[in-house]
Amino acid sequence: METGYPPNRGATLNRGKTLSRPERYQPAVPLLTAKESSSWDPWVVFSRVVTFWAPGSLLSSLGGLHDKGSQQAWREKIALCFIAIVMGGIVAFLTVGFSSVLCPPSAANNPTKFLRYNSTDASGKLGILGWQFDISQSKTAPNVDFYALSAQLTGQDITNRFARDYSKNPACQGKDIQQFAAVTMQLCQNKTICNAGPLSDQTFQAYNIKNTTKLVGYDWKQLASDPLKNYLVIDGNVLNLDPYIAATPVLPNDKVDVVIRTVLGTDHKEGGKDATRLFFGRPELKASVNCLLQKYFAGNIDKATIGCFTSQLFLYVSLTVILSIVMVRFFMACVFNWFISPRLALPPKKSSKAVVSPQVVVGGSGGGARAAPWAHRNESGAVVKTISMDDVGNDLFTVLLVTCYSEGEEGLRCTCESMAATDYPDDRKLLFLVCDGIITGHGNDKSTPDIAVDLLELVPEFKDPQPQSYVAVAAGSKQHNMAKVYAGYYPYKDGRKIPVVCVVKCGGPAEQGKPKPGNRGKRDSQLILMNFFSRVTYNDRMTALDYDLFRKIHHLMGVTPDFFEICLMVDADTKVYPDSLRLLIN
Numbered sequence: 001m002e003t004g005y006p007p008n009r010g011a012t013l014n015r016g017k018t019l020s021r022p023e024r025y026q027p028a029v030p031l032l033t034a035k036e037s038s039s040w041d042p043w044v045v046f047s048r049v050v051t052f053w054a055p056g057s058l059l060s061s062l063g064g065l066h067d068k069g070s071q072q073a074w075r076e077k078i079a080l081c082f083i084a085i086v087m088g089g090i091v092a093f094l095t096v097g098f099s100s101v102l103c104p105p106s107a108a109n110n111p112t113k114f115l116r117y118n119s120t121d122a123s124g125k126l127g128i129l130g131w132q133f134d135i136s137q138s139k140t141a142p143n144v145d146f147y148a149l150s151a152q153l154t155g156q157d158i159t160n161r162f163a164r165d166y167s168k169n170p171a172c173q174g175k176d177i178q179q180f181a182a183v184t185m186q187l188c189q190n191k192t193i194c195n196a197g198p199l200s201d202q203t204f205q206a207y208n209i210k211n212t213t214k215l216v217g218y219d220w221k222q223l224a225s226d227p228l229k230n231y232l233v234i235d236g237n238v239l240n241l242d243p244y245i246a247a248t249p250v251l252p253n254d255k256v257d258v259v260i261r262t263v264l265g266t267d268h269k270e271g272g273k274d275a276t277r278l279f280f281g282r283p284e285l286k287a288s289v290n291c292l293l294q295k296y297f298a299g300n301i302d303k304a305t306i307g308c309f310t311s312q313l314f315l316y317v318s319l320t321v322i323l324s325i326v327m328v329r330f331f332m333a334c335v336f337n338w339f340i341s342p343r344l345a346l347p348p349k350k351s352s353k354a355v356v357s358p359q360v361v362v363g364g365s366g367g368g369a370r371a372a373p374w375a376h377r378n379e380s381g382a383v384v385k386t387i388s389m390d391d392v393g394n395d396l397f398t399v400l401l402v403t404c405y406s407e408g409e410e411g412l413r414c415t416c417e418s419m420a421a422t423d424y425p426d427d428r429k430l431l432f433l434v435c436d437g438i439i440t441g442h443g444n445d446k447s448t449p450d451i452a453v454d455l456l457e458l459v460p461e462f463k464d465p466q467p468q469s470y471v472a473v474a475a476g477s478k479q480h481n482m483a484k485v486y487a488g489y490y491p492y493k494d495g496r497k498i499p500v501v502c503v504v505k506c507g508g509p510a511e512q513g514k515p516k517p518g519n520r521g522k523r524d525s526q527l528i529l530m531n532f533f534s535r536v537t538y539n540d541r542m543t544a545l546d547y548d549l550f551r552k553i554h555h556l557m558g559v560t561p562d563f564f565e566i567c568l569m570v571d572a573d574t575k576v577y578p579d580s581l582r583l584l585i586n
Helices: 042-050 056-061 068-102 146-152 201-207 242-247 255-265 276-280 289-296 306-344 409-420 448-454 522-538 544-557 580-585
Strands: 114-116 125-128 131-134 210-218 231-234 237-240 297-301 397-404 429-435 468-471 480-491 497-505 564-571
Touching: 042 068, 056 068, 068 306, 125 146, 231 255, 231 276, 231 289, 237 289, 242 255, 255 276, 289 297, 397 409, 397 448, 397 522, 397 580, 409 429, 409 448, 409 497, 429 448, 429 522, 429 544, 448 497, 468 544, 480 544, 497 522, 497 544, 522 544, 522 564, 564 580
Parallel strands: 114 210, 210 297, 397 429, 397 564, 429 497
Antiparallel strands: 125 131, 131 210, 231 237, 237 297, 468 480, 480 497
16 A cells, blocks of 8 residues: 555665765765674673563563564663662662661760760769769768769769679670689679669669769770779770779789780870770680670760761761762853853854855745746746855754644744744744644644644645645554645734744544544654754655655745754743844854
């Protein structure tokens, strides 16, 4: 069945070099040296790995993708989505989860979590089991004066004044750690020291001392002071080894004792009595850490841990980078707006170089509506005038594409009025309307194509156009579409008239009577114009619609379409500034 339009493929015959149009020559692509795509391309392999769950048979049966090219295109789209999701997950983790992983709440340096040892904030407080207890309203004890201890050093550890029994503690029952004196030692061998009673909630209630739920915080410099000379740090936890050092002699064969005395015997002016590496470097010593923490715990280092420091550093670096990018972009935008953009919008200088220009007839419709531009070239007495690119100057021939769907008269007129009001010669701009099907919008009494055509003063020769075939962006039977081309002028103020071509996609005979005949989408509307200019520029075979457009554009503008150099587009219902066209073209 003859459809009257060419197949949907590129040109099968290349143009040869001619004397009149040497610039149109296209060299043939060498077939023998063409680069072949490899099936083992990394991107292809990655897309197949990501979509391993979708075999070709499934895509063919459920997705309707029968050829390998379509299936590979689908796989690559899914691969791109996968990459976007992974990158989004990474950003979300760095934004939300990174700090939580490196600096959990238990390790975070929260000012509300600590009360610093020997500070004004710890006034009236004493440390027990690493927690600050409020003794400001405590009762007088017979054997211990809480007020005197607090006045001596606020926040100091008094855990050793309470009686404790760790012999049945599970953390201290391991057979491999029973050899260490620090594990097996009973802290209250001297009853005169543990004279405040048993370490229990009942004792605290009896003395009316209350837990503030804040840990005792220590500074590294404080650990170098004389009152804390027997304090050391394991993994950020501060241990009070005063009772152990006082009750235990040097034990050369006790590995824990050797490590404790080595760390405590080292002179650190800035503190630094950290035994973490020594304890965690050997399995038998690491096994004793939990028992030592439960027996000698006196608080925490209230400085940021390595993880917290790293997360904060990352946060500040990220913030600095982001703010730097924002500020640089803002600065560049200001420089561009104030200094560069005015220079870009200046009229270009006229080139002194010779330009190869198309040989185009000028003179509007002087050959009849159905005559080709060159129809009278050889007639005796015919005046044929040609122009060159130098004659065009800086006012380039421009197409203003407007895609329409279901807009009303107010929206279409607003767009046409704003384009007609642009500061640009009327004979160098062509308003190109494309109506995407016979559609009547909500609240309209006429279809959008009828509204668009009613806005124009049609050229009498083209007043009743016939539908012309073209190849649409669609599949199956919808690939064949038909459209009418209306040619006329849009009347504006002071007698001005702007040339207008209105393409109405009306559909083929089989679509008449169906909803939305001719509708193929905005992309198809754009490609009607771009495919037309592509075929005009490269002398490819044209559709019936292309021939109709060629003849009517030449009639309106006085030049053949290959003289157009600029194509700008807006949607209907869009208003443009009067100087926009001039600025963009400059």
